[in-house]
Amino acid sequence: MDKATLTFTDVSITVNVPTGTRIIEMSEKVGSGITYGCREGECGTCLTHVIEGGENLSEPSALELRVLSENLAGKDDRLACQCRVLGGAVKVRPGG
Amino acid sequence: MSAPSPAPIPASPLSLRPDGPVEIVPGIHWIGALDPGLRSFDVIMKTANGTTYNAYAVRGTDGVAVIDTVDRACAAEFLARLEAVARYDEITVLVLNHLEPDHTGAVHELLRRAPQAHVLVSPRGMQILRALLGDEADRYRISAVKTGDSIPLGGRSLRFFTTPNVHWPDTQCTWVEEDGILFTCDLFGSHYCDGRLFDDLVGDFRFCFEYYYDRLMRPFRSFVAAALDLIEPLDIAVIAPSHGPILRTRPRDYLRQYRRLTSPRFADAAGTDRSLLIFYVSAHGATGQMARAIEAGAAEEPGVRVSLFDLEGGEIAPFIDLIEGADGIVLGTPTINGDAVRTIWDLLVTLGDVETRGKLGAAFGSYGWSGEAVRLVEARLQALKMRLPEPGLRVKFHPNEADLDEARAFGVRLAQHLTGRAQPREIDFADLAAR
Numbered sequence: 460m461d462k463a464t465l466t467f468t469d470v471s472i473t474v475n476v477p478t479g480t481r482i483i484e485m486s487e488k489v490g491s492g493i494t495y496g497c498r499e500g501e502c503g504t505c506l507t508h509v510i511e512g513g514e515n516l517s518e519p520s521a522l523e524l525r526v527l528s529e530n531l532a533g534k535d536d537r538l539a540c541q542c543r544v545l546g547g548a549v550k551v552r553p554g555g
Numbered sequence: 556m557s558a559p560s561p562a563p564i565p566a567s568p569l570s571l572r573p574d575g576p577v578e579i580v581p582g583i584h585w586i587g588a589l590d591p592g593l594r595s596f597d598v599i600m601k602t603a604n605g606t607t608y609n610a611y612a613v614r615g616t617d618g619v620a621v622i623d624t625v626d627r628a629c630a631a632e633f634l635a636r637l638e639a640v641a642r643y644d645e646i647t648v649l650v651l652n653h654l655e656p657d658h659t660g661a662v663h664e665l666l667r668r669a670p671q672a673h674v675l676v677s678p679r680g681m682q683i684l685r686a687l688l689g690d691e692a693d694r695y696r697i698s699a700v701k702t703g704d705s706i707p708l709g710g711r712s713l714r715f716f717t718t719p720n721v722h723w724p725d726t727q728c729t730w731v732e733e734d735g736i737l738f739t740c741d742l743f744g745s746h747y748c749d750g751r752l753f754d755d756l757v758g759d760f761r762f763c764f765e766y767y768y769d770r771l772m773r774p775f776r777s778f779v780a781a782a783l784d785l786i787e788p789l790d791i792a793v794i795a796p797s798h799g800p801i802l803r804t805r806p807r808d809y810l811r812q813y814r815r816l817t818s819p820r821f822a823d824a825a826g827t828d829r830s831l832l833i834f835y836v837s838a839h840g841a842t843g844q845m846a847r848a849i850e851a852g853a854a855e856e857p858g859v860r861v862s863l864f865d866l867e868g869g870e871i872a873p874f875i876d877l878i879e880g881a882d883g884i885v886l887g888t889p890t891i892n893g894d895a896v897r898t899i900w901d902l903l904v905t906l907g908d909v910e911t912r913g914k915l916g917a918a919f920g921s922y923g924w925s926g927e928a929v930r931l932v933e934a935r936l937q938a939l940k941m942r943l944p945e946p947g948l949r950v951k952f953h954p955n956e957a958d959l960d961e962a963r964a965f966g967v968r969l970a971q972h973l974t975g976r977a978q979p980r981e982i983d984f985a986d987l988a989a990r
């Protein structure tokens with residue numbers, strides 16, 4: 460199993476995760492302020508700011524891109540319920 | 556035998572006028588509706604003399620813009636007032652500053668009668684507008700507008716300010732520069748029904764203005780402050796909200812009042828220190844012992860002011876005010892009947908009245924059998940969008956020396972999460988899954 464690391468700076472914790480993990484699967488368990496609503500890429504509640512390693516995340520789907528733009532999200536913002544960690548190191552904090 | 560239905564509430568004659576539209580300035584009219592009999596708004600607020608749903612018509616030489624509509628029950632009243640100032644085929648623009656049902660109840664009917672109207676909402680309004688219109692969405696021209704966008708009406712134009720989360724994600728304000736009129740929708744509203752409409756003519760609505768802020772806007776304090784940042788530079792002659800009086804007498808006073816309301820209730824007593832509040836309830840003293848150990852630990856961290864409160868010794872409301880201005884809270888509760896105690900729940904429920912997003916939270920407590928309370932409190936704190944860097948601390952029965960040392964260390968770590976000196980930790984996925 461390939462490994463990656465996912466760091467939540469608001470709670471100072473780094474999780475060693477299998478590749479393919481969605482941020483939302485970890486954020487609640489570590490107590491991060493990245494929380495979720497719909498879990499389906501619609502509500503924008505899980506907006507996440509990517510501090511480092513954005514290139515290690517899966518490409519946004521058309522749905523995610525639309526919700527991000529409707530939320531006036533910046534270029535380093537993603538939806539935690541949608542994007543997956545593909546490898547390497549990723550560092551995030553709550554967005555919005 | 557069924558209970559007799561309540562007698563209709565006799566409305567004050569003053570709340571029943573006017574019959575027609577009301578001019579704000581030549582070419583701009585109030586075309587809203589009065590709801591003097593309403594006594595509870597959205598379950599969350601009392602409305603002692605009802606409310607109004609304010610909608611407006613703005614006439615330019617090239618067409619008419621309608622700004623917001625009304626509650627569905629008042630649609631006919633709104634349409635009648637609209638018809639008195641414009642023909643449906645003159646309507647070129649429908650601005651929906653906020654899509655909650657109390658302002659979109661006449662949207663379907665209006666668009667059926669004026670299908671050419673260009674519907675303008677904030678970017679975050681798009682999703683909910685599509686849901687509202689369903690299959691009909693494709694029939695109409697719909698666009699998102701944001702801060703900096705403007706639409707000419709001929710001789711007048713509408714400018715938009717995206718002011719999200721006051722109190723829904725979709726909220727925005729619309730500005731008519733030529734007349735200095737700012738249409739703010741729910742922002743600056745009051746649930747106060749008086750047909751004389753203008754703040755200099757109506758009865759005393761001051762408490763309604765503040766009560767409305769407290770119930771609707773206070774949980775979004777930082778977003779209200781951001782909205783004020785955007786609109787304060789405008790040279791405003793009239794604030795035209797969607798509920799209650801139209802504010803045309805010293806409009807800047809209302810902006811100042813909102814500024815004051817968005818400031819913490821208590822001035823920054825801690826100076827630059829971060830403020831950590833510990834609240835506990837203790838049945839037999841064990842949770843209280845843990846609370847004092849956590850306090851002692853947190854107090855070791857420079858730059859953190861820590862305070863300890865026995866929750867049963869105080870009332871909820873002032874504690875909520877205190878928490879609003881704090882950086883973190885730690886809640887201690889024993890587990891009784893498999894649950895946290897009622898006083899803790901009272902506090903947790905009431906915390907929804909203030910902005911808690913991003914604050915630090917933690918839970919602890921002693922237990923006899925099962926110890927569910929800590930997890931339940933943590934779940935509620937997470938639902939309040941707080942960050943919980945440390946898993947809750949539980950002790951079976953009374954804490955021994957080792958337990959108290961652990962509680963002290965827990966306090967130190969919590970305080971360090973506030974000062975940014977917390978030790979970074981690493982954990983494996985599998986260990987986490989077991990949490």
Ligand code: FES
Pocket residue numbers: 494495496497498499500501502503504505506538539540541
């Ligand atoms: S939880 Fe709703 S968009 Fe991610």
Ligand SMILES: [Fe+2]
Pocket residue numbers: 653655722723741
């Ligand atoms: Fe609303």
Ligand SMILES: [Fe+2]
Pocket residue numbers: 655657658741797798
């Ligand atoms: Fe409203």
